[in-house]
Amino acid sequence: MRVGMLTxxxxxxxxxxxxxxxxxxxxxxxxxxxxxxxxxxxxxxxALRIVIRLDPDRALELLHQLILVRFQVETNYPRxxxxxxxxxxxxx
Numbered sequence: 001m002r003v004g005m006l007t008x009x010x011x012x013x014x015x016x017x018x019x020x021x022x023x024x025x026x027x028x029x030x031x032x033x034x035x036x037x038x039x040x041x042x043x044x045x046x047a048l049r050i051v052i053r054l055d056p057d058r059a060l061e062l063l064h065q066l067i068l069v070r071f072q073v074e075t076n077y078p079r080x081x082x083x084x085x086x087x088x089x090x091x092x
Contacts, residue, residue: 003031003039007046014050022058025050029062033069 010028014021029047032040044066051059 003028003035003043006031007043010050011046014054018054021050022054025054026058026062 006024007028010021010024013024025047029044029051032043032047035043048059048062051062
């Protein structure tokens with residue numbers, strides 16, 4: 001609930017003061033990494049929308065950070081073994 005309020009405040013302040021809005025949006029994005037998955041995407045999306053408008057280069061950095069975090073979480077695959085691994089030259 002508090003994160004939602006902070007997110008709305010960041011949206012409002014970003015229209016009044018770009019520098020402060022950018023800082024708040026960056027903070028909201030950082031806090032979103034601590035949220036449960038059900039809330040995380042919505043909060044990150046809102047923070048990214050603010051940053052995209054105010055600082056597109058920073059938004060791209062945040063997007064890359066987000067992709068790396070998700071990739072690390074989702075790539076806990078077992079090491080390849082057997083014929084397919086031998087065929088493609090994959091070593092454990």
